[in-house]
Amino acid sequence: MENLIRRYGRGLTGIFVLLVGFWLLMLVILPNFAMFEQSFRPYLPVTEIGGPRDVYSLNNYAKFFDAPVEWSLFGITLMVPVHVLSFLQTIFYSALCTVIALILSYPLAFYLAKIASPQSLPTLLLLLFIPLWVSEALRAFAWYVILTFNGPLNQLLMWLGLIDQAIRWQQGVLTNFDAIVIVMVYCYVLFMLLPIYTSIQSLDTNQIEAAEDLGAPWWRTHLRVVIPHAKPGIASGCVMVFMLSAGSLLVPTVVGSTRANWFPQTIYTWFNDSQDWQTGAAYSMIFLLLCIVFVILMLRLFRVSLSDIAK
């Protein structure tokens, strides 16, 4: 603080502090706190708000565990609350999106950072960025068109002779979530690519050559030299793609099948269709908390610290 005042003077420092304070308080803390507070209140007619029935309880949170449905996993049928199931599926498929995005991004990031010629790099990056200039909604709709029953993807695959008859992508081939996973990977892959690209770029090329010179085959060079160096980038890309996927409402709404329920859609239903903001708030809190727990567990598992990601 002393340092800031010395460098920028009292006036400017004051403005900085006020702006940051406003951002933190008004845009982060207050809305979340308001939702947190709401989540413990019952859903009441307007006239009864503030009345004797308006007391704090955990009832909204309890709804998460209502309505068990049958769910078979590896041949075992379990009774799972429908919203818990939706949550687990959301986490699982978001993680799947993250893994696919990572597998797609890493080689490309390595190519861009270490192999592509400096002359072609601006063009390549531009080509990658152009889709990002179009809104996510439009990109999702574009994929809706691509994936339709008589759409270009099916026609192409049939023309190539890879399939005999058109596939109902939105209903899913392998799972009910095929279309959602495909489109989410497409929408969020750049958020994986860029941090990995940046971190690989900062690796001294001599280290790659040194590993090769000492006899390492290419895969070991990646395993022992490139990936450890790129780990912070990989971790921040993974966190980004996971949170964007898990929190996406638009993609599942546009391309999701009727049999696939993404958890944000459940929250949206509480807020919008049921007008029950209190339960919606409770679900949001649950979702936020569990996602944070999941991310922290994953970071632990892969031995990444939060300070690495901040780099």
Add this chain to the structure above:
Amino acid sequence: MSAGIDLENVCCDFGTFRAVDNANVSIRPGEFFSFLGPSGCGKTTILRMVSGFIEPTQGTIRIGGKDVKGTRPNQRPTALIFQNLALFPLMPIWENIAFGLEVRGVDKATRRRRAEELLKLVDLPDAADKMVSQLSGGQKQRVAIARALAVEPSVMLLDEPLSALDLKLRQHMRAELRAIQKRTGVTFIYITHDQGEALAMSDRVGVMSQGRIQQIADPREIYNNPVNGFVASFVGENNIFQGEIQNPSGGMARYVTPHGTFRARLGDLGGMPGKLYVRPEHTLISATPAEENSIPVTVGDVSFEGSFIAIHATSDTGAHLTAEIRNDGSATVPERGAKLYMSFAPERAAILPDANVRG
């Protein structure tokens, strides 16, 4: 264990730029061979071709008699020490050193033992579990050498590894490198732009300029009998005269310049014009004219360099000359403005062409 290296008519082009032009050299097994030259002369390109990161555009490279065309760096019996060392900062020292063994599937206990042996060899016995960032420049240097030695290469390639060190440490590491080379018997190919380093350490030196090898010889020969002006100037200082050759006979010739007529050895000019080169330490000063090759001069700056004293003077005809006298404690140093004579023995002066370049 150590292998010789042969370069036959090796050329390397980058686009239209020829980085290495028709290099022919035969490096003997167990030899300490240096490529010496200014930056951009193609010496690093030669090193990268031998290690396998660049394929020559033309010509053949043989390591231990075997043509290595198409062999990747990880399949060659060479170990490269990079200019910036390229140690792996995320691995402890012993894993750095044992990386080449890890790659070869050696078990962990053996790897660890071997790393510690090598650390003893390079005089860093307690560094095994430290990280790279905890070491000083000279220590990192040794770790890089140990890491390269761990794979038991037939040939070690060193790309100006001492350039980042300070003077004292550099001199110390010179001796150290030389000792390690003699102890292990591995062929060393050393790249440097520092002529002192090359002359002090090497069995033989290849001096390069503009992609061409100018001269390959032992350090003494390079310094005392340079084949051309480039080599003469790159490895030391010279007094240079320009003039006309007269009466060449028996390897000697008269050389007529505006500053006088001199007698000197005649180098292999190959049809090119030549200049006369004399080293300052072979230039003598005297109060009276010498028998031959004598020039009357007026003393200008006298600079005291510690082990020697450099006397800069201008001849009556306008030539700038330098003579170096050894500071043996009793040397009499002429005053600025003193009139005296500078001379040189005919066999210490040579008439040489400029340089072996395309054109």
